[in-house]
Amino acid sequence: MLNLSDDLQFILDAAVWAASGDNGQPWEITVHSDMHFTVRVKRDDVNVFNITPLPDLMSLGMLIENADLAAKARGKHLRAEMKDELSADIFLEEHTPDQAVNVVDLLPYIKTRSVNRFPFKRKALSVEHKKILEACLDEDMTIAWYENNAERFRIARMMMASTNLRLRMPESYQIHKDIIDWNEGDSAEGLPVQALGISALSAKALKWMLDKESRNQMMARIPGATLPTSLELDFIPAMFCGAHFVVAFDPEKCPEPTAADFLRAGHAMQRFWLTLTKQHICMQPWYIALVFSLYVDQGIEFTTLRKQAEKLHAKLTGDVLNPHNISLPHVFFTGRVGAPSKIPAARSVRRPLEHFVASAQT
Numbered sequence: 396m397l398n399l400s401d402d403l404q405f406i407l408d409a410a411v412w413a414a415s416g417d418n419g420q421p422w423e424i425t426v427h428s429d430m431h432f433t434v435r436v437k438r439d440d441v442n443v444f445n446i447t448p449l450p451d452l453m454s455l456g457m458l459i460e461n462a463d464l465a466a467k468a469r470g471k472h473l474r475a476e477m478k479d480e481l482s483a484d485i486f487l488e489e490h491t492p493d494q495a496v497n498v499v500d501l502l503p504y505i506k507t508r509s510v511n512r513f514p515f516k517r518k519a520l521s522v523e524h525k526k527i528l529e530a531c532l533d534e535d536m537t538i539a540w541y542e543n544n545a546e547r548f549r550i551a552r553m554m555m556a557s558t559n560l561r562l563r564m565p566e567s568y569q570i571h572k573d574i575i576d577w578n579e580g581d582s583a584e585g586l587p588v589q590a591l592g593i594s595a596l597s598a599k600a601l602k603w604m605l606d607k608e609s610r611n612q613m614m615a616r617i618p619g620a621t622l623p624t625s626l627e628l629d630f631i632p633a634m635f636c637g638a639h640f641v642v643a644f645d646p647e648k649c650p651e652p653t654a655a656d657f658l659r660a661g662h663a664m665q666r667f668w669l670t671l672t673k674q675h676i677c678m679q680p681w682y683i684a685l686v687f688s689l690y691v692d693q694g695i696e697f698t699t700l701r702k703q704a705e706k707l708h709a710k711l712t713g714d715v716l717n718p719h720n721i722s723l724p725h726v727f728f729t730g731r732v733g734a735p736s737k738i739p740a741a742r743s744v745r746r747p748l749e750h751f752v753a754s755a756q757t
Contacts (some may be wrong), residue, residue: 402429402487403426403466406462407752409462410434411458411751412505412745413457413458415450416445417570418584418743420750422436423437423439424752428441430486430487431485432485433457435481443564446525448657448700452654452657452660453752456658459658464505464669465505470489470577470631471487472490474486477658479501483658489740491710493670497515500673504672505669508668510679510680511677513592513735515635515736516733516736517637518734519649520540520637523532524676525540528675531667531670533672534664535647535649535743537642537665539640541638547636549637549710551633551682553707553714554628554629554681555630556707556710557683557687558701559685560687560698560700560704560707560714561683562615564699565608565615575601576588581744582744583620583743587702588600588741589740590739590740590743591628593624600624627654629710632731637731638733639731639732640731640732641716642663642728642729644660676734677734677735678731680729681731682728685711685728688707690704692705692724
């Protein structure tokens, strides 16, 4: 059992409900005192989805934002100092909440925020909703909204190209096999199959395909084999939503984003996501397409299916980003939003706090 003060236990318990790729929860927390702890993102299991540190930096920023909200609720001020690219020292100071009290309204949504991969209602977000969401971003960040059918269709094609690549590339097989939790109910260590956004029949087919690597590669060589899954996972959800969005740094205000900038972006997107949840609006990031496209842009060899990767990059930049004059290296988040049509029967939850605390002394 952890020997933590009530306040610190409350703060850390909220912190670890940050989003992480495939619910990997790669955080290690070292507690130095009731008012000082260190958070490090472990890079022990680097895979094809997080070769560059962007996803981990975003996750770390989201974790610190959660901790900040919880600290304010306990009358404390949080100060974060980056130690290196993927770790930060967190200091707590006694503080009387003032103008930040409205931000604490987001605290109840930390543990209810989740990803919804099913189709949403097509009702557009109101101007007021979008203004509230845009206010979550820093002044050097911009957001582009994609709301008409032509834009949705282009994004749908791009998302299908991403899934086609992801399901066929041999480098992702073991990851997919390991992260899907085939048991019913919530999952503390992966993605529950009931939350994937696919039918029971598709889930059975996917389980059969992932059961053996040779079988998976055999299916990957069949033309059109990924189409049914991609239609269900990508095309229908992409067309049925309130809007898609892309968030990026303004190149004029932030010409060359640093690790500290992407950490700030994680803070902003956690506020954005919690605000959506408060408004009863769902979100699904389509992050893998962005990550793979960034690899291509940076010349990172991440898969043997190079031509498919280049096609995905061309679709994202040419069909999605260029019409809005968005620079790919400045993008840090992408997704779709909307009112839910269906609530998943299960979701990803978190491991016990004891799993994350490497050492503690209070």
